[in-house]
Amino acid sequence: MTKRLYIETVGCQMNVLDSEMVVASLRRDGYELTSDIELADTILFNTCSVREQSENKTYSALGRLKDAKTKNPHKIIGVLGCMAQKDQRLIFERAPFVDLVVGPGQLKQVPELIAQSQAGAGQQLAVSLQRTGGSSDVVKRSHETFDPLRDPTMRPTPFQAFLRIQIGCDKFCTYCVVPMTRGPEQGREPAQLIEEAKILADQGCLEITLLGQTVNSYRYRHGDGRSTNLAELLHQLHEIEGIRRLKFVTNYPKDMTAELLTAVRDLPKVSPYLHVPAQSGSNEVLKRMKRGYTVEDYREMMDRIREHLPHPSLASDFIVGFSGETEEDFQKTIELVEECRFKNSFIFKYSERTGTKAANLLPDDVPYPVKQRRNNELLEVQNRISEEENHRFLGATVEVLVEGPSKAAVKREESGETTVTGDSPLQLTGRTPCDRIVVFEGNLRQVGQIMPVAIYDVSAFTLHGAVVTEHVGPHSLALLT
Known part of the structure; x- marks a missing residue:
């Protein structure tokens, strides 16, 4: 049965x-x-x-x-x-x-x-995970993992997959529940990760995204005293036949090392997309968040990224309305976004979470209407910057991993407006190596391929293009990232 x-x-x-x-x-x-x-x-x-x-x-x-x-x-x-x-x-x-x-x-x-x-x-x-007890109520280091079990039908696409290289987090930001729910930071063994990546390649996976709460903090200590960091792991994964793209999220500002950035620069399969949450542009707020760095530290990291990478694609996270955030604090966040010019930012209104240090020790004292207004204002600034940054792709040809029909195309088929076959023209969507979304006219036979697409229009969220059928010279691919 x-x-x-x-x-x-x-x-x-x-x-x-x-x-x-x-x-x-x-x-x-x-x-x-x-x-x-x-x-x-x-x-x-x-x-x-x-x-x-x-x-x-x-x-x-x-x-x-x-x-x-x-x-x-x-x-x-x-x-x-x-x-x-x-x-x-x-x-x-x-x-x-x-x-x-x-x-x-x-x-x-x-x-x-x-x-x-x-x-x-x-x-x-x-x-569930046992806890150590005491005032911190920290989860014990007792995770079980069964990551090699994979099911391609559960992925957003069969040719893109996630690979968990790290479990848990040791940063203990005052607003965050992750140390409570996923336990302390643990790097998985490189040999196991390489084997799992080979399984994904054998299943037809072209793009792997490495996952960790602070993925660039990854380190595995071997029994003989050696250790492997993320830069070294990327070099090993880069050699796997069949894998065409490697990404990694989410990063911690203090651990964005020159060694890692050199690997991103020198390994052709590695995406220049770096998601590095800032959370606030105010040192006072960052201190209450217990983020472990200052705004000045974050700016130094940004300088280091741009020193190593010719065309970095940068994204961030921000929390507005955190405990004690003043209008001056919020304006400093806007200034940081204006200065860094992120590809995109994920913006959240602070939500007090039971069991966190912030919920226990800091008042949730910013009124909701103020949080909402700051959220909208910061989003408006970011969207303007996103569109401005996307304008540099106009006239360029980019490599796109074709993921499938666009949301608009799917809605038209579900409503009965169109019937799609393998050769039927329809709007497709995919991503560049720098994680920008591209929509273009194509057909279902192109899904799962990496194709050159010439960009003729942009918005804050999307590049619009057309498939290039003739030979594309290296000069046309200068803005792949």
Whole structure:
């Protein structure tokens, strides 16, 4: 008898990768994926705790399943990931019909826990990382990992994949729940990472994105006293046949070394896209956030990047409305964005998270309307800069990894306006080596290829182009990045 699995994922790339591996393990137990939650025998929610909005979304989804569980007590409902680690008791209190709660470090046990729950007729099961106790309530270094289990059908595309090189974080920023939910920083063994990358290449993967909470802090200490850092790992991954592109996210400003930047410059497969969160342009705010660097440190890093890379593609994160942020502090953030001219920035309104140092020690004293206004103002500045930066691509030819139909094309097909076959013309989308989105006219046979596209128009978020069919000389590819 076929068992059907429905899984819903919110949050970061780590969660997307976790869901891929959970599905891979459950397929070995005879499960098939379904997009219809009503048909599912097992329903899993892989959750995020970084923002309150993500948690509320999960609780709303769980609430809608109460009647379904009453009608069919044998249906298994599980909550996975960061919420499961942080709020185990609360989940069972708010949704007592949930069968299992599994933290991100124990996802390997999901098939076993589902089987136990099915056999236990209503027994609630929970497993998460143990904590050390004490005032810091830090998670013990006891993660399990089963990363080599992969399922190409769960990826955004079969030729792009995530590779986790690091687990957890040791930075302990006052606003962040990650050390609580994913534990201390651990680098995975290089030999295991190389083997996993070869598996991905054999599956047809062209682009690998290396993942870590502070990925450029990656270091693995071997038993003989040697250690491997990210620059050295990139050199090893670069040699794998079939892999055409390598990216890595997310970076920590203090660990953007000259050695790493030299590797990015000298290894053709490595993307010049560097996502390095600043979070604020005010030293006072950065100190309260316990980010571990100053604005001056961040500017020195930016100088170092531009010294090593001819065409860097830079992105950042910012939190507006953090505890005590004044208008002067906020204006310093705008000044930093204007100065650094990021390709894009991810901007968030501060959301107090239970259990963090900020929630325990710092007042959430910036009114929501002020947070909203600052969010909109900073976003407007960034969008203007993004469009200005994209203008340098006008008339250039860029290499695009074709990912598939654009969102507009998908909507037209879903509405019945068009029917797409392999040779039908339609709007496609893909990305440059510097992680810019490009849309152009093509056909489905081009999906999964790396193609030259000439850019004729730009916006803040998108480059618009046309496929170049004749030979393209090296001079035309000067703005690949």
